[in-house]
Amino acid sequence: MTADRPDQSGRTASRRPPRVLTGIGVGRGVAVAPVVVLAPPPSVPTDEPSAADPASALARVEAAFQAVGANLAARAAATDGALADILDATASMADDPAMLAAVRRHLDEGHGPATAVTAAAAGFADALRAAGGRVADRVTDLNSVRDRVVARLLGLGEPELHDTLDGPFVVAAADLAPADAAALDPSRVVAIVTEQGGPLGHTAIVAGQLGLPCVVRVAGITDVPAGTLVAVDASAGTVTTDPPPEQVAVTTARRHEVARTLSLDTAPGATADGIPVALLANVGTQADTRRAVEVTAEGIGLLRTELLFTGRHTAPTVEEQTAAYRQVLEPMAGRRVIVRTLDVGADKPLPFLDRPSEVNPALGVRGVRLDRTHPQLEADQLTALGALVADLPADARSDLWVMAPMVATTAEAARFAYEARAHGIRTVGAMVEVPSAALQASAVLAELDFASVGTNDLAQYTMAADRMAGDLADLLDLWQPAVLELVARTIRAGVELDKPVGICGESAGDPLMALVLVGMGATSLSMSPAAMPAVRHCLRAHPMEICREMAAVVWDADDAATARTRALGLADPEVVALLGLR
CATH class of the missing domain: 3.20.20.60 (Phosphoenolpyruvate-binding domains)
Structure with a gap:
């Protein structure tokens, strides 16, 4: 039998048994808050019709890339540090003539605009993975540009983090691209959890710059229902869903005690x-x-x-x-x-x-x-x-x-x-x-x-x-x-x-x-x-x-x-x- 209890956002939720998800912790901080899951990227219709006029379609694609690049460049100018560096590099991907040339080839082969962008990006992603090293991590950035361009071509807004919570929250995502990270409000986000990434990857860099506890490689985090209360412990590399009241109290007290002691x-x-x-x-x-x-x-x-x-x-x-x-x-x-x-x-x-x-x-x-x-x-x-x-x-x-x-x-x-x-x-x-x-x-x-x-x-x-x-x-x-x-x-x-x-x-x-x-x-x-x-x-x-x-x-x-x-x-x-x- 379950009991009702208020969560951190003030709503009443049914008590579920705690579940501990494990991953790789980045940093040592702790946090307790409801989780907000980053929306998945837009899906390209499998039956997208061919472009009737490839030249006109290419102009639309080019305009979408330019708009995405300008948006990313503006975000880079509004932030700083390593995140700004990463955003600037991501913006340059949207200004790559080789990408447009690849899109043109796919349009000429009879693909629709969104399909052509997806196929062109897949080819570049394969090349980045083959290069290995830090170059391979740029696949996340490339996919972020792809998703934003595709969303514009499909008449959708660029992918963003939309939440309905009034208080602090934990961001969960399959992976967190720099453009997504730049949209985070550090006054409300208290932790980051991802299914992918590594301890030295872009998500870890962003978390470190923002001073947020972070756990990466957490299988199943995006399946956790939005609004679920979670306790994040970066030092242990754990995320506990529906933590019991005593764990919430201990984690909250530790967070406050650490902040007070270190400030002295x-x-x-x-x-x-x-x-x-x-x-x-x-x-x-x-x-x-x-x-x-x-x-x-x-x-x-x-x-x-x-x-x-x-x-x-x-x-x-x-x-x-x-x-x-x-x-x-x-x-x-x-x-x-x-x-x-x-x-x-x-x-x-x-x-x-x-x-x-x-x-x-x-x-x-x-x-x-x-x-x-x-x-x-x-x-x-x-x-x-x-x-x-x-x-x-x-x-x-x-x-x-x-x-x-x-x-x-x-x-x-x-x-x-x-x-x-x-x-x-x-x-x-x-x-x-x-x-x-x-x-x-x-x-x-x-x-x-x-x-x-x-x-x-x-x-x-x-x-x-x-x-x-x-x-x-x-x-x-x-x-x-x-x-x-x-x-x-x-x-x-x-x-x-x-x-x-x-x-x-x-x-x-x-x-x-x-x-x-x-x-x-x-x-x-x-x-x-x-x-x-x-x-x-x-x-x-x-x-x-x-x-x-x-x-x-x-x-x-x-x-x-x-x-x-x-x-x-x-x-x-x-x-x-x-x-x-x-």
């Missing part, structure tokens, strides 16, 4: 015994910088410069770049700002670059390697950054550091260092995200002033596992011993040469992993602003001796689970309970 500490990062650890923010826009200031970040550990280049048909001028970088740097006057030079190629092509197609773009000409074919791009960036070093007034001058992405050899490090210093940049470094750079860390660092370990890419290249592939999530676990060994090797080289080595990636934003990295000797941790309060609190509760002991016990672990369990066993139980580090 705004001091610079340090261990319990006072050893400083710089806590830096990953940013991409001026708005990101404001958020970093709000969480009292001690600087910027990764300033992404791609947003200034994406969605353009010509490269930005030196003057444009100087003005844009100045806007981000000025609010951080007196604090460290680490700028990463252009990291494009692979999943982030630029329309104005004349680049041949690559069999595997993720392993092709990208990052610092673009200097081989387009040296002016790097030269202009370094000129703009050098001008800032020389021209900023003393009271607005940041401690400006510049690093190159995708450095693989000592020769690449030496060349970049020479060029950067020739442009007046005083502190030059590199991202260590290619295993060869970690294996030769001493030689690479000898040419540089610092290094930043990009753990996301380092993990996928080390484990030969696509970082977006949810079914390979175990190989991309932050605690994989092989990846930790490469991180430790790089940090040891920095210690021996007395050069700072920071961590930039998902590892830096994980409170427990942060303790291990500091114990290894990492001098800074750079993360999304939303992750910083929890990392700061965790560091403050553990002395350096414990951090070093944690680093020591993970050395000879046979697998990721064992490494994490050993570190967890040394952590403060109260912190473990508060942050859900179980």
Whole structure:
């Protein structure tokens, strides 16, 4: 027999027995709210008639693509950070002449407009999947563009999240495209749950930027009736439908207690015994910088410069770049700002670059390697950054550091260092995200002033596992011993040469992993602003001796689970309970 009870939206619903759905948690937060399921994409009629006038039909299709692209570009301009980067790249898909050419062929073969768009998109999706790596994740973006164009051709509105709930809610979807994420209202959405995706995919990136608990790879979540109360626990990777009242009370209390406790500490990062650890923010826009200031970040550990280049048909001028970088740097006057030079190629092509197609773009000409074919791009960036070093007034001058992405050899490090210093940049470094750079860390660092370990890419290249592939999530676990060994090797080289080595990636934003990295000797941790309060609190509760002991016990672990369990066993139980580090 069932009983009636009010749910979080104030309605009365029949009590159903709780059901626990499992997936892969992203972050550590918890939330309780009714679920809203993202509507499925529009269906193309199987009997859509052929276009009577292919030329006229193509004009309609082109207009639909242009409208979708303009909508996505507007959303990119209205948001910031990684989400804006992704939206800009998605908008460029709607402006691809090759897509229209493929649609034209299908129209000429007798297909209707919506069918032609669907068939053309399927061909491009197959090519993206075959490329693998981060390129394959663009299938979600491509399908989002396809669905929006098809909806317009069928006279429907573009797919959006429509809900009738007055209060907060949990978003559930098969997958969450960037365009869908951009429509989320962070004042109402308290968690994200998807059936697909991976722990380093676009959904995870968006959840991290918004500071939302997230669970991906949850089979059956879209079958949960809309309005059903669910409890989301990202640290456990679970979603409980119709949770009992006591679970609702405990989850709600924990959410409030975490928020209250973390808001009390705004001091610079340090261990319990006072050893400083710089806590830096990953940013991409001026708005990101404001958020970093709000969480009292001690600087910027990764300033992404791609947003200034994406969605353009010509490269930005030196003057444009100087003005844009100045806007981000000025609010951080007196604090460290680490700028990463252009990291494009692979999943982030630029329309104005004349680049041949690559069999595997993720392993092709990208990052610092673009200097081989387009040296002016790097030269202009370094000129703009050098001008800032020389021209900023003393009271607005940041401690400006510049690093190159995708450095693989000592020769690449030496060349970049020479060029950067020739442009007046005083502190030059590199991202260590290619295993060869970690294996030769001493030689690479000898040419540089610092290094930043990009753990996301380092993990996928080390484990030969696509970082977006949810079914390979175990190989991309932050605690994989092989990846930790490469991180430790790089940090040891920095210690021996007395050069700072920071961590930039998902590892830096994980409170427990942060303790291990500091114990290894990492001098800074750079993360999304939303992750910083929890990392700061965790560091403050553990002395350096414990951090070093944690680093020591993970050395000879046979697998990721064992490494994490050993570190967890040394952590403060109260912190473990508060942050859900179980």
